[in-house]
Amino acid sequence: MSQQLAPIVAADQRLAGRTILQIVPDLQSGGAERATVDVAEALSRVGARCLVASRGGRMVSELQSKGGVWAPFPAATKNPFAMALNSVQLARIIRDEGVDIVHARSRAPAWVAYYAARQAGAKLVTTYHSAYGGVSPIKQRYNAIMAAGDTVIAISEYAAQRIRELHPESASRVVVIPRGADLRAFSxxxxxxxxxxxxxxxxxxxxxxxxxxxxxxxxxxxxxxxxxxxxxxxxxxxxxxxxxxxxxxxxxxxxxxxxxxxxxxxxxxxxxxxxxxxxxxxxxxxxxxxxxxxxxxxxxxxxxxxxxxxxxxxxxxxxxxxxxxxxxxxxxxxxxxxxxxxxxxxxxxxxxxxxxxxxxxxxxxxxxxxxxxxxxxxxxFSVEEMQRATLQVYERLLGL
Structure with missing residues (x-):
């Protein structure tokens, strides 16, 4: 068996007792949503607590069955005024729940998470899930939030190169972690x-x-x-x-x-x-x-x-x-x-x-x-390797 398929060992407890909050628009379907659930499962396995702020969807039950905690949140809104209010609300959640890291997986939630994390003193991780087109200065500025994390996860070498070209100031913070498939289910x-x-x-x-x-x-x-x-x-x-x-x-x-x-x-x-x-x-x-x-x-x-x-x-x-x-x-x-x-x-x-x-x-x-x-x-492309690499990002940010 490939070394990448080895499970995350339960003995690795460096994140035990820590709280990670992922924020994604919804939990209906899609690659970002699948990665959210997979990372929640990995965090639960090592004794960490994983909250997912989202408006919900059909994947909520799977998230909960794998140890994640759904925090109902209007993360899908792109209304600037609603996003400003969301930022205040999310900062309150971060403080109340003792969140150590906020992990944003989409642009509108990332803007909310950026200001909330700064207000509440949490670390911010962003995952660059898309190629993010757009040639206008306004659209480029809107997209730039995905390269503003303390660590920026690129899901391919192509995505990493795009980040370096569009956001060179973020190049030193980019980590490539490809998405993974559950090779137990996809067999x-x-x-x-x-x-x-x-x-x-x-x-x-x-x-x-x-x-x-x-x-x-x-x-x-x-x-x-x-x-x-x-x-x-x-x-x-x-x-x-x-x-x-x-x-x-x-x-x-x-x-x-x-x-x-x-x-x-x-x-x-x-x-x-x-x-x-x-x-x-x-x-x-x-x-x-x-x-x-x-x-x-x-x-x-x-x-x-x-x-x-x-x-x-x-x-x-x-x-x-x-x-x-x-x-x-x-x-x-x-x-x-x-x-x-x-x-x-x-x-x-x-x-x-x-x-x-x-x-x-x-x-x-x-x-x-x-x-x-x-x-x-x-x-x-195993899900275990994706989970392990993501948890290592969290550990490095927390100095563990």
């Missing part, structure tokens, strides 16, 4: 076949159908429109058993309607399914023939690709942002050593070609790809 051996069959039935796909899965929030930058165009091309090329499934909450109702309209106009109403939120993602990856994450804008990480590779599923992602760190593919890696595919963003032809290649793989080649992909994730 083919851990998923019973009936879970896979149940999901496919919910999606309305036949046993012989081959599923192309895009597991991401319905958002313009996630590339749903690109995949619809690629699917249209594949159907014309004769892939009659192709079924495209979107799983994830909609970013907005207007975008969901726009996607439904595009599906209808492309003549793919019987091909593309919008399945909504999925609670059993390990089974979802096994239920698909190919996983795609065709983002049209650079992303600071690729959680979908990491989880898919952990499950041994063929995965295709856009070749931008942190992609080269997440999926090994040509030209940097020979095809026979690759763990997946990377295609140019916004290119439905290249995406269709990659999907066709993945669907055409022989069983032996697919098995070899699965072994390489899982080994790659085990070596680099």
């Amino acid at each position: 083919p051996a851990a998923v019973e076949q009936r879970r896979v069959e149940r999901l496919r039935a919910q999606w309305g796909v036949a046993p012989h159908d081959r599923v192309v899965l895009l597991p991401s929030r319905l958002s313009a930058r996630k590339g749903h429109s690109v995949l619809i165009e690629a699917a249209k091309r594949l159907v014309k090329e004769g892939f009659s058993d192709l079924r495209v499934v979107f799983v994830g909450d909609p970013h907005s109702e207007s975008f969901r309607r726009a996607i439904e309209t595009q599906i209808e106009r492309a003549g793919l109403r019987e091909v593309v399914r919008n399945a909504g939120y999925c609670e059993d993602m390990p089974a979802a990856y096994l239920a698909a023939a190919v996983i795609v994450a065709p983002a049209t804008e650079p992303e600071a990480f690729g959680r979908i690709a990491v989880e898919a590779q952990a499950m041994g599923a063929p995965v295709i992602i856009s070749d931008i942002g942190a992609a080269p760190e997440i999926v090994q593919a040509p030209p940097q890696t020979p095809r026979h050593l690759a763990t997946g595919w990377r295609t140019p963003p916004g290119d439905p032809v290249a995406l269709a070609d990659a999907i066709a290649e993945a669907l055409s793989m022989k069983a032996s080649a697919r098995d070899e790809l699965a072994l390489r992909a899982r080994a790659y994730v085990q070596e680099r």
